[in-house]
Amino acid sequence: MRIIRFLQDQKAVLAAVSDDEKVFVLPHNDLLELVKVADDKGVTPLEVVQVMIADQLPIATSLGELELLVPIEAPEVWAAGVTYEKSKEARNYEATGGKLDATTFYDKVYDAKRPEIFFKSTLARTKGPDQEVYIRTDSNWQIPEPELGLIINHKGKVIGYTAGNDMSSRDIEGENPLYLPQAKIWKHSCSIGPAVRLAETVIDPYSFEITCRIYRDNEQVFEGKASTGQLKRKFDELVSYLVKDNEIFDGTVLLTGTCIVPPNEFTLADGDLIEIEISDIGILKNPVKSQVNKAISTSK
Missing domain, CATH: 3.10.330 (Vcp-like ATPase; Chain A, domain 2)
Incomplete structure (x- = not known):
């Protein structure tokens, strides 16, 4: 359901x-x-x-x-990073200026007891199905990050699951890890939807299949697939660190990381369409808009 x-x-x-x-x-x-x-x-x-x-x-x-809205008006959206091996490899590539098979502090995060958890979005910044997500104006390397989202209450109990898009600026994050908030948070940089799968209807949350497709000029230019079974960490582990010594509000969303990363030479462009499909949840679609082009069109 x-x-x-x-x-x-x-x-x-x-x-x-x-x-x-x-x-x-x-x-x-x-x-x-x-x-x-x-x-x-x-x-x-x-x-x-x-x-x-x-x-x-x-x-x-x-x-x-139907004209779908965000399935839940999440007061806050948090996210976990480097929870899949593919994510670790992508972060290493960014941090070393494009060296293949490089190792960095991201390897330490991947293997550490404490996961990486960061603040991602507020209610006002979070978009729903078919709403525009924006490209950051000072980034030249932007991608979507398709992720399973946990809907939790203030005690950390998982109420349900949804699909999420953790838009990311790879060049900003790769330049300096202290720039992570700027690489992750800006206007229209997060979307969730199209539905919430009630937790009690999910037999195995580590069997969700995730697919990301990107279209440009009505042609598919990227498709990637993954499964939550590839996660390095368990959901209760991620939630436990989020709620520890923290005030969490009912309806908070915790995005659990990505295992789908477009090729290193790929970056999103104005007019692209992102589809994030998670089995038993649905397809989250968001058109991509350049804020530079938006500003130009508004001024005319």
Whole structure:
């Protein structure tokens, strides 16, 4: 069972999506409200949804025709880095100016007990399905980072899973590790969606298949595939470090790292389209916009 939000008559509507793609409207404002109802009753969110839709007909509009919003308005988005071997190799390449098989402090992070966790986005900066993500104006090497996102409550309990795009400036991060916040955080630099897969409906969270496709001028220029089974670290390990001595808010998203990296000579361009597909969750699509071109068009 997946949970979505869509726009209808200028209002956000919460809905459940069955595995056969039928959409059922729910009488709640957001996922957190649904979770609270379940907690108060001592049942799972899935059980609450099943009771709500038992005697309800699905809406006539198909899932593909809905104007989807971010599935949850996350107060904060955090991210974990160097959690896959491919990510470690890419970071080493950046940090050494393009040396193959180089070793750096990223190897130490990969093998260390403490994971790398950094702040990624706020509610205002986080975009949803079909909304534009931006290219940073002072970077010449930008890529998407397709990642599985954990939706957690203030205690660190995983409520559900979603797809996330951790936009990254490889040249800025590679220049100096202290530049990481600038390489990760800017306007429209993060997106999540299109749905939240309820945690209790996932048998094995390490079996999610992740695919990233990039299109330019209506032609596919990149495709990469990975699985959460390739993760070096476990989800509870990442969450435990995030919540340790920290104040975490209900609905926080923790992106768990990427194992899909485009070729080193590739960089995103204005007009590209990014698709991040995660099995049993859906496809997160975001067009790419250059802020330089946006500023020019606005001034005309």
